[in-house]
Amino acid sequence: MLRLRVNGETYETLTESNETLLEILRERLGLTGTKHGCELGECGACTVLLDGKPVLACLVLPDQIEDAEVTTVEGLADGSALHPLQEAFMALGASQCGYCTAGMLLSAKALLDEQPDPTREEIRAALAGNVCRCTGYASIVDAVAQAAQALQGAR
Amino acid sequence: MSTPRDWVGRRLGTVPGGEDGDGAFQVVGKAMPRVDAVSKVTGATVYADDLSFPGTLHCVLLRSPLPHARIRRIDVQEAAGLSGVVAVLTGAAMPTRFGVSPSSEEEQALAADKVRYVGEPVAAVAARDEATAREACKLIHVDYELLEPVTSIDQALEVPMDEPIHAASKDSNVHRLAALEFGDVDEGFAASDHVREDVFFYEGSNHLAMEEHSATAIFSDGQLTVWSSTQSPHSVHRALSSVLGVPMRRVRVVATPHGGGFGGKVDPCSHEIVVAKLAMITGRPVKCTLTREEVFYNHRGRHPVLMWVRTGVTHDGRIRAMHFRTALDGGAHASLGAATTYYTGALQPATYDLPAYRFEGCRVFTNKAPCGPKRGHGTPQPRFALELHLDKLAEDLGMDPVELRRRNYVRPNSRTVNGLRITSCAIDKVTDEVLAASGFSRRERRDGHGQGFAVSAYLCGAGTPMYLNRMPHSEVSLKVDRGGVTVFCGATDIGQGSDSVLATLVAEELGLERGDVRLVTGDTGLTPVDLGSYSSRVTFMAGNAAIEAARKMRATLVAAAAEHSGGRPAEMTVAGGKIGPLSFDQAVAAAEELYGTLGSVGSYAPPPSISASKYRGSAVGPSPAFSYSAAVVDLDADRVSGEVRVNKVWIAHDIGRALNPVLVRGQVEGGVYMGLGEALMEAQAYRNGLLHHPSVLEYKTPLSADMPEIEQLLVEQPDPEGPYGAKEVGQGPLLPVVPAVVSAVHDALGVWVDEVPVTPEKVLRALDARAKGSDPRTGPRSFPKIPYPPCEKVALPDAASATL
Ligand code: FES
Numbered sequence A: 001m002l003r004l005r006v007n008g009e010t011y012e013t014l015t016e017s018n019e020t021l022l023e024i025l026r027e028r029l030g031l032t033g034t035k036h037g038c039e040l041g042e043c044g045a046c047t048v049l050l051d052g053k054p055v056l057a058c059l060v061l062p063d064q065i066e067d068a069e070v071t072t073v074e075g076l077a078d079g080s081a082l083h084p085l086q087e088a089f090m091a092l093g094a095s096q097c098g099y100c101t102a103g104m105l106l107s108a109k110a111l112l113d114e115q116p117d118p119t120r121e122e123i124r125a126a127l128a129g130n131v132c133r134c135t136g137y138a139s140i141v142d143a144v145a146q147a148a149q150a151l152q153g154a155r
Numbered sequence B: 001m002s003t004p005r006d007w008v009g010r011r012l013g014t015v016p017g018g019e020d021g022d023g024a025f026q027v028v029g030k031a032m033p034r035v036d037a038v039s040k041v042t043g044a045t046v047y048a049d050d051l052s053f054p055g056t057l058h059c060v061l062l063r064s065p066l067p068h069a070r071i072r073r074i075d076v077q078e079a080a081g082l083s084g085v086v087a088v089l090t091g092a093a094m095p096t097r098f099g100v101s102p103s104s105e106e107e108q109a110l111a112a113d114k115v116r117y118v119g120e121p122v123a124a125v126a127a128r129d130e131a132t133a134r135e136a137c138k139l140i141h142v143d144y145e146l147l148e149p150v151t152s153i154d155q156a157l158e159v160p161m162d163e164p165i166h167a168a169s170k171d172s173n174v175h176r177l178a179a180l181e182f183g184d185v186d187e188g189f190a191a192s193d194h195v196r197e198d199v200f201f202y203e204g205s206n207h208l209a210m211e212e213h214s215a216t217a218i219f220s221d222g223q224l225t226v227w228s229s230t231q232s233p234h235s236v237h238r239a240l241s242s243v244l245g246v247p248m249r250r251v252r253v254v255a256t257p258h259g260g261g262f263g264g265k266v267d268p269c270s271h272e273i274v275v276a277k278l279a280m281i282t283g284r285p286v287k288c289t290l291t292r293e294e295v296f297y298n299h300r301g302r303h304p305v306l307m308w309v310r311t312g313v314t315h316d317g318r319i320r321a322m323h324f325r326t327a328l329d330g331g332a333h334a335s336l337g338a339a340t341t342y343y344t345g346a347l348q349p350a351t352y353d354l355p356a357y358r359f360e361g362c363r364v365f366t367n368k369a370p371c372g373p374k375r376g377h378g379t380p381q382p383r384f385a386l387e388l389h390l391d392k393l394a395e396d397l398g399m400d401p402v403e404l405r406r407r408n409y410v411r412p413n414s415r416t417v418n419g420l421r422i423t424s425c426a427i428d429k430v431t432d433e434v435l436a437a438s439g440f441s442r443r444e445r446r447d448g449h450g451q452g453f454a455v456s457a458y459l460c461g462a463g464t465p466m467y468l469n470r471m472p473h474s475e476v477s478l479k480v481d482r483g484g485v486t487v488f489c490g491a492t493d494i495g496q497g498s499d500s501v502l503a504t505l506v507a508e509e510l511g512l513e514r515g516d517v518r519l520v521t522g523d524t525g526l527t528p529v530d531l532g533s534y535s536s537r538v539t540f541m542a543g544n545a546a547i548e549a550a551r552k553m554r555a556t557l558v559a560a561a562a563e564h565s566g567g568r569p570a571e572m573t574v575a576g577g578k579i580g581p582l583s584f585d586q587a588v589a590a591a592e593e594l595y596g597t598l599g600s601v602g603s604y605a606p607p608p609s610i611s612a613s614k615y616r617g618s619a620v621g622p623s624p625a626f627s628y629s630a631a632v633v634d635l636d637a638d639r640v641s642g643e644v645r646v647n648k649v650w651i652a653h654d655i656g657r658a659l660n661p662v663l664v665r666g667q668v669e670g671g672v673y674m675g676l677g678e679a680l681m682e683a684q685a686y687r688n689g690l691l692h693h694p695s696v697l698e699y700k701t702p703l704s705a706d707m708p709e710i711e712q713l714l715v716e717q718p719d720p721e722g723p724y725g726a727k728e729v730g731q732g733p734l735l736p737v738v739p740a741v742v743s744a745v746h747d748a749l750g751v752w753v754d755e756v757p758v759t760p761e762k763v764l765r766a767l768d769a770r771a772k773g774s775d776p777r778t779g780p781r782s783f784p785k786i787p788y789p790p791c792e793k794v795a796l797p798d799a800a801s802a803t804l
């Protein structure tokens, strides 16, 4: 029996030792907001936060997450109030097909938690492991920059 | 005589708000988030693999490890006996062949007689979980008889060693030959002052949509339902019905929200048919999600194309004749390859006024993953070759490359030599814009720095459906009652925002906000037909159908409001949630009282006048409108390392009208990005018949840190027939980027890389050739001898249709 916290809620679930956090989230906990584009650690679509740090859920095994705190895209908004990153992604069209969006948002959140006022280079570097085939990345980088400003303004 | 379709085309051409800019519109032209944006950023959107039904079985396909082999025997006994396995399927159960169009019906959902590429599905297992299904696949024993694999265009043109890849192609691996001549080409060359020939190669590439294909099927109460990440639920619908022998009225295909298509999900696929068959056999829901590696095998990506082009010009740069030859490596199946072949020749005359034009195309089968449509479908390759060829011609003539092009640009409201109708055409304007913004003519001249310019055209929807019929290409029905407004349309939102376009147009027509409009789309059981999200057709076709339905509804509501309020219909302004003095809801209630159930329909088929000539292949190319794009690329290229670093791209696009600038800009940016990927790194490359890159890591694409600044210039000159004047944007902006990169490399280093992707190694080889005093280029040296048939001589469009 695995015990972990996801988006502030405690879950207890059966797992196999070779089951990945990606599979646990999607198949055991029904949290399908986290996506997969390779399941080999190559595309970034499955990025979630593990104790605040971005990880590729397709590479994380149960023994690494016992009692850990996981944040997924479902946990970004505060009730119906969207996170500034989500607002900015919407406004700037940084989510087209939306399939890379969950991973992008969480990589970006990890960056802004560490570095509230990042340069564009820092934003690009933080997203370097997240593949997006729709946007060409510029609107995503713009959205992260805009969200950083909004968050700073709110502070 | 005016046909009803012409009437629809003309009537829809009126731009209700007039030409006086965005101010006249309430919703159209406003920068707004997509209508499904909240779901997308909160993870609430349910994609195909996110669906789950109680009792679902998981399906895994067993794929061929060999590129070319006969199947002697398949033994599934051991696999079927594994605990947890519910059904095992082989090709014998589904002998009917299918394909995306009637001319391509040669694939089997599971190969029964032979395999033609590594990764071709030969058997399928449905089990209680994926791991069990995967385990069972290992217990299926296939007895193969090896055949000589064909791995190149040259080899495919030889007499096959063992047997041809497809029996139907008799003693050769040639899939399709095209040979057309418009005007007198020999005479044109004879009248030319200068003639030049060049050879180019464009590598194949994969779409790499982030979402891997997935489908789930349920068969219950005699009805089959399939949910799939498809770009064309209609094509899947047809294939399922034909292969499974279930009438279309008992099949429903639902296109789920899409994690990216780019052409890779247009063809009906094996897994979609297999899950349906397994659901029918087992009576349980069956799901199959491909792995990334499988997506590379399923492919249907960009064709590798070898090209030869010869052009004759006068001293002052006027083109007198052009002869264009293409050879496409099609991979193992037909897919849309017959159309692709013609597309490699169709749009050259849509940018340049060619008085005489000969096109010869050839597609061969090889034992590789099947190629098909990818963004730009068959036109990025010849665009690349044509634009660089013109640069070289300009250099020969000592003429400015932009000026040479300008002297040959097509004109608005004209007819091309191959019969295409050109209406709105901002080719001059996109050129002006991109040159002015980039300062191309005043660019900084220093070694290792360069800029390149290129221009292109693309369709706003294929003018002919994939299978011959005279029915509408897109249909919309509209339901309005006290429960609100619902639009039903078969169009499929693959991330490009077609749902947002439909909501925008209907909201504008009915004086509502987009959020007031409920959408039911991409569901063959609930919505009237739309052919699919390909050829940049959705805004133009589904958009016009939606406008027609909404205008009929508006007329009904206006009449009811007038009657109710005792006014005249002409006095009823439809805006801001009101119809005349009534609120929208009051007007709906009045109309329901007066007329009963409220519904309206609209449909779109292109007007017949879009094509003036009939010849083999004339279905490919005509479109109700063409968009034009121009690009300038600025880069630095390193003489020592061969590395190319793109600094900035300026792109101007002839959008007609930007219905929603946020979505339009997203498409432009995505197109430029994908063009840069193909120009510099993307390659579905093979080594010894094996795919070299079946993973995201190995298949190189530009990442966030690789992307240069992109400056976009949208040219809004409303098209007379587009919805509110809008034209396409999904594909056009990719096209000029690729040649502009190569042209800029030449500008920087003085060498030509006539072959994409432009790798450092190719740059260095060209520099090396120059240092040795030989031809300063990298690229194919010759074009193979191809047994093209004699050209079909096509009469030029008559004078009456030549000017519109
Ligand atoms: S699914 Fe985890 S990195 Fe691609």
Ligand code: FES
Pocket: A094, A095, A096, A097, A098, A099, A100, A101, A131, A132, A133, A134, A135, B210, B259, B260, B495
């Ligand atoms: S929005 Fe489609 S992959 Fe990023």
